[in-house]
Amino acid sequence: MLAYIIRRVFYAIPILIGVNLLTFALFFVVNTPEDIARMQLGVKRVTPEAIDKWKAERGYDKPLLLNQRMDGLRAVTETIFFEKSARLFVFDFGNADDGRSIGHEIATRMWPSLALALPVFLVGLLVNVTIALLMAFFRATYLDFWGVVLCVAMMSISGLFYIIGGQYLISKLWNLVPISGYAGGLDGFKFLALPVAVGVIGGVGSGARWYRTFFLEEMGKDYVRTARAKGLTENMVMFRHVLKNAMIPILTGVVVVIPTLFMGSLISESFFGIPGLGSYTIDAIQSQDFAIVRAMVFMGSVLYIAGLLLTDISYTLVDPRIRLE
Amino acid sequence: MPVMLWTDALIFLLLAVVIGYFYYVSRRAHMLATWMRVTESPSGMAALVVLGAFALVGLLDSLHYRPTLDQGDAQGRPVYSVEVLSVLDALAAPLRQRQERTYSAPFDTRAYARETVEVPGEQGAPGTQRREFPRLQYGGAHLGNEAGRERDIVVSGLQGFALAALLWWGLAGVLAAGMARGTSSGAGEVLQRIWRGETRTPWRAVLIALGVLCAIAGPVLAWCTKYHVLGTDKVGQDVLFLALKSVRTGLVIGTLTTLVLMPLAVVAGVTAGYFRGWVDDVVQYVYTTLNSIPGVLLIAASVLLMQVYIDTHPELFPTAVQRADLRLLFLCIILGLTSWTGLARLLRGEVLKLREFEYVQAAQAFGVGHSRILSRHILPNVMHVVLISLVLDFSGLVLAEAVLSYVGVGVDPSMTSFGTMINAARLEMGREPMVWWSLAAAFVFMFVLVLAANLFADAVRDAFDPRVRVAGK
Numbered sequence: 001m002l003a004y005i006i007r008r009v010f011y012a013i014p015i016l017i018g019v020n021l022l023t024f025a026l027f028f029v030v031n032t033p034e035d036i037a038r039m040q041l042g043v044k045r046v047t048p049e050a051i052d053k054w055k056a057e058r059g060y061d062k063p064l065l066l067n068q069r070m071d072g073l074r075a076v077t078e079t080i081f082f083e084k085s086a087r088l089f090v091f092d093f094g095n096a097d098d099g100r101s102i103g104h105e106i107a108t109r110m111w112p113s114l115a116l117a118l119p120v121f122l123v124g125l126l127v128n129v130t131i132a133l134l135m136a137f138f139r140a141t142y143l144d145f146w147g148v149v150l151c152v153a154m155m156s157i158s159g160l161f162y163i164i165g166g167q168y169l170i171s172k173l174w175n176l177v178p179i180s181g182y183a184g185g186l187d188g189f190k191f192l193a194l195p196v197a198v199g200v201i202g203g204v205g206s207g208a209r210w211y212r213t214f215f216l217e218e219m220g221k222d223y224v225r226t227a228r229a230k231g232l233t234e235n236m237v238m239f240r241h242v243l244k245n246a247m248i249p250i251l252t253g254v255v256v257v258i259p260t261l262f263m264g265s266l267i268s269e270s271f272f273g274i275p276g277l278g279s280y281t282i283d284a285i286q287s288q289d290f291a292i293v294r295a296m297v298f299m300g301s302v303l304y305i306a307g308l309l310l311t312d313i314s315y316t317l318v319d320p321r322i323r324l325e
Numbered sequence: 326m327p328v329m330l331w332t333d334a335l336i337f338l339l340l341a342v343v344i345g346y347f348y349y350v351s352r353r354a355h356m357l358a359t360w361m362r363v364t365e366s367p368s369g370m371a372a373l374v375v376l377g378a379f380a381l382v383g384l385l386d387s388l389h390y391r392p393t394l395d396q397g398d399a400q401g402r403p404v405y406s407v408e409v410l411s412v413l414d415a416l417a418a419p420l421r422q423r424q425e426r427t428y429s430a431p432f433d434t435r436a437y438a439r440e441t442v443e444v445p446g447e448q449g450a451p452g453t454q455r456r457e458f459p460r461l462q463y464g465g466a467h468l469g470n471e472a473g474r475e476r477d478i479v480v481s482g483l484q485g486f487a488l489a490a491l492l493w494w495g496l497a498g499v500l501a502a503g504m505a506r507g508t509s510s511g512a513g514e515v516l517q518r519i520w521r522g523e524t525r526t527p528w529r530a531v532l533i534a535l536g537v538l539c540a541i542a543g544p545v546l547a548w549c550t551k552y553h554v555l556g557t558d559k560v561g562q563d564v565l566f567l568a569l570k571s572v573r574t575g576l577v578i579g580t581l582t583t584l585v586l587m588p589l590a591v592v593a594g595v596t597a598g599y600f601r602g603w604v605d606d607v608v609q610y611v612y613t614t615l616n617s618i619p620g621v622l623l624i625a626a627s628v629l630l631m632q633v634y635i636d637t638h639p640e641l642f643p644t645a646v647q648r649a650d651l652r653l654l655f656l657c658i659i660l661g662l663t664s665w666t667g668l669a670r671l672l673r674g675e676v677l678k679l680r681e682f683e684y685v686q687a688a689q690a691f692g693v694g695h696s697r698i699l700s701r702h703i704l705p706n707v708m709h710v711v712l713i714s715l716v717l718d719f720s721g722l723v724l725a726e727a728v729l730s731y732v733g734v735g736v737d738p739s740m741t742s743f744g745t746m747i748n749a750a751r752l753e754m755g756r757e758p759m760v761w762w763s764l765a766a767a768f769v770f771m772f773v774l775v776l777a778a779n780l781f782a783d784a785v786r787d788a789f790d791p792r793v794r795v796a797g798k
Contacts, residue, residue: 018614026626035637152783156720156776158727160747161768168754266621267728285625286733293626300619308613 001316008312012305016089019301023294024085033060033080036290040097058097058291059083084294093295096284102295105280112182113264113276116192120199121261124207125254127200129247132211137238139216148212154205162202163271170194180273195272199265211250218246248318255314256307263300326405328389330650332577332657336387339584359709362788367530369784374534375777379572386413386573389646409646413573417566419550423463425561428753431762432552434465434474464553481551482544489543493536500528556762559749567741568766574742575774578657578726579719585661586718590668591711595703597669598676599695608673612666620663621732627659628734649737656729656736660722668714675707709789716785720778723771743767 037054038046055061062080087094093102135147171179177194218224219242227237264278273279277296284292315322350356363369390412391405414421428437435458442459445452460466468474501512501519508515519528545565548554555564597608615623635641635648642648679685680703688698723743729735730744731751738745750763 014610015614015617018610019618022614022618023626026630035633038637152779153776156772156779158724158743158747158768158771158775160727160731160751161772164747164751164754164764168759172754260619263619266732281622282732285629288629288632290629293622293629297618297622297626300622301614301617304617304619308617 005309005313008309012309015305016298016301019298020085020088023297024081027290027294028080028084036060036288040288059094084291088295088298093298094291096292097287097289102292106277106295106299109264109275109277109280110262111184111276112274113269113278114262115188116195116199116269116272116274116276117261117264119192119196120203120265121254121257123196124200124203125250127204128207128211129250131204131208132215133238133243135208135212136215136219136242137234139219148209151205151209151212154201155209157205159202159267162198163268166194166198166201167271180271182272182274191272191274195268195274199268211246214246214249215242218242221245251318252311252314255311256304258310259303259306260300262303263296326391326393328391328409330387330389330409330647331654332581332650333387333389335581335584335654336384336577339580340384359788363784364526366784366787367527368780370527371530371534372777372780372784374531374538375773376781378538379576379774379777382413382569383573383576385416386411386570388412407644409644413569417569420563420566420569423553423563425461425463425553425557427557427559427561428760429461429464429553429557429561431554431556432465432474432478432548433461433556434468434471434552435460437760461553464557465551467551478548478552481547485543485545485547486540487543488547489539492543493532493539496535497532500532504528555766558746558763559753564746564763564766567746567763568743568770570741571743571746571767571770572774574653574736574740575723575726575771577653578660578736579722579778581654581657582660582664582722583715583718585658586665586668587711587715589661590665590672591704593665594669594672595676595699595707598673599680599699599703601677605673608669612669615663616666618663621729623663624659624729625732625734627663628656628729631655631659645739649740652737653740660725664718668711671710671714672707675710676703679703679706713782713786713789716778716782720775720782723775723778727767727771743771 033055034051037051037060041050041054052061060080062083084094091103093106096102096105131147135144138144138147167179170176171194177190180191182188182191224237224241227241228234232240262277263281264274264276266278266282268274269276269278270282280292281296283289284296347360350360388411389409391407391409393403394406426436429435430437438458439456440459441454442457443452444455465471465474465477468477497516497519498512501515504519504524505512505515510518518524519532522529545554549563549565553563553565555568558564558567593608593612597605631652635652642651685698685702688702693701726735726742727744727747730742731748735744736742746763746767750760750767753760753763
């Protein structure tokens with residue numbers, strides 16, 4: 001098991017190198033720092049001196065891959081690739097365009113993100129599984145039929161609608177919670193209640209419908225028939241056997257997103273004014289701060305790969321038949 | 326002068342491919358049988374009618390031209406306007422040209438905001454100024470007295486409804502007559518059978534969907550020349566017109582993206598599954614790498630860079646419409662490049678299974694070449710996976726467009742889309758009374774389109790997925 005995990009961690013390295021090279025190519029080769037400087041400075045103020053100054057301030061004035069003016073090891077290290085891309089591997093994200101340290105921002109903004117994303121994830125999972133189980137329990141009745149219809153209708157509604165509608169109804173019309181904002185600790189509850197509810201409701205349609213198929217698939221298996229033939233009550237069959245077995249694909253399927261919860265949600269964080277990583281990323285995209293976008297891309301892939309590893313491990317934990325070698 | 330934008334060309338190419346595909350299907354009994362199962366699903370057929378209506382709007386909006394200006398040049402040759410219009414623009418000219426100054430609520434005859442109006446003084450006395458809601462230039466302008474507004478709305482709505490009902494009856498009659506031809510039963514009898522739901526193809530669902538469409542379109546058509554049925558937006562454009570224009574953007578993103586994604590996913594997935602070994606390793610490496618980058622960020626990064634490219638190369642894009650169009654195309658390509666991995670993985674798994682089947686092994690034993698095995702034995706047997714995932718992807722892409730436009734990496738701000746409509750309307754949320762109509766229009770149109778696409782996708786999946794078929798029977 002340990003050997004397997006170590007090997008998987010090593011497998012992650014080429015993937016991260018690939019991500020790194022890809023972002024490097026996107027940000028520095030397809031569009032040179034010169035282009036970016038030109039755009040950032042705007043049309044009016046573009047002079048060669050202004051561009052050079054902009055590049056020097058941000059350390060973009062070095063050669064891309066090989067610095068021929070330096071010798072020895074410094075020919076490699078005094079380059080954009082080494083300073084901007086390779087340093088990501090040790091989680092040294094450098095500074096944003098406004099001069100603040102990205103690493104520090106990530107460390108502080110991670111917690112509000114998590115405070116929103118974790119409840120959405122846990123409550124959402126619970127709600128989805130419950131509704132899916134109910135629909136499977138009442139399969140082939142009107143309840144199941146209209147449940148599925150409702151699910152399809154709910155997943156056809158844009159996520160933006162849930163947010164805007166929720167803000168209008170709950171905050172503006174009924175004045176139950178503030179429209180947006182954030183506070184740490186217990187005060188955060190009144191700010192987070194609506195975003196969490198919206199996040200859960202927005203995911204119910206596709207989630208419950210998806211999990212329902214897992215339950216139905218499990219209920220078609222032979223052991224369920226055997227259990228019924230032995231005279232077990234339907235409740236026993238559903239909760240003791242079907243639920244347990246159907247949770248295997250459900251749990252292993254959701255494990256992959258657990259690490260990426262840190263990244264937060266772009267849309268709802270920015271709508272609800274939560275100072276997390278999601279709104280940080282959106283602000284960076286809108287102000288075209290490429291250093292932040294690069295850092296977030298790298299963070300995202302590291303967390304995703306961690307999620308893949310967790311998925312593999314979770315298989316062995318919930319299903320003893322699987323051995324990792 | 327006709328103008329062919331890039332996305333127009335690709336849409337018509339796609340249309341040709343779809344028509345060609347159905348011609349091909351119609352000559353092969355086993356494929357036809359599967360598609361016939363799709364036509365047996367009532368919800369699927371009703372959804373198809375709605376999708377057809379959307380597709381019609383989208384296609385009309387994809388025929389672009391530059392109108393001729395009235396005066397020719399010195400030699401009498403026609404001069405073309407720099408403005409690029411579509412056939413939809415021409416058909417909906419009354420909607421497009423009747424532009425107010427700013428917001429107005431649906432059916433309203435007065436503007437949303439108060440303005441200072443000069444009241445001329447009587448008999449030479451100095452005029453006074455008054456704050457009031459000014460009358461709209463076009464909305465309800467035919468009314469002499471605003472008190473008659475409700476009555477006028479009801480009357481013209483009923484007229485439109487009556488015409489639509491007549492049209493609907495006509496369609497139902499033609500359908501019944503067509504079905505009765507060559508059989509012993511009369512048209513009336515066939516209509517009764519349709520109504521009781523006894524026909525193999527669920528014509529009842531089709532007629533109901535058509536009826537609902539007519540019942541909505543009829544009154545709206547009657548109203549839209551006199552009022553702003555869905556109100557006007559910030560610069561006074563008719564929201565109904567904007568919503569209709571958004572349909573094309575949504576359809577382009579939903580369909581062209583899959584056009585980009587499909588070849589990539591099929592080639593990568595099938596070769597990885599079939600050849601295994603290093604090909605498999607490379608393909609797996611590429612898609613794990615792409616997958617591991619958060620989707621929105623990869624799209625955002627690519628779109629930002631495209632933005633830089635467009636800004637630094639203005640000479641490549643002569644008109645604003647062409648620039649917006651190319652940006653839309655790039656967006657489709659980027660979405661396609663970032664989302665082919667899911668389908669590729671599905672295909673790889675399916676091909677890994679297929680290549681162990683006896684008929685593939687037999688073909689290999691007979692010395693059939695790889696390309697022939699792939700094209701004759703493997704590809705036709707994974708096409709259902711491709712088809713299902715393409716139809717399923719459509720609705721997700723339409724929804725994604727709205728989110729991407731909100732993030733600021735969607736379509737060009739000058740291009741009308743559901744995302745840009747929502748984005749513009751969102752800023753007015755805090756106003757009192759609330760400006761709700763643009764938001765509502767965008768969300769309702771999007772909801773209907775995506776719901777229809779989802780229902781149709783379900784019908785397709787139920788017909789094509791062998792697992793569903795076994796479980797259902």
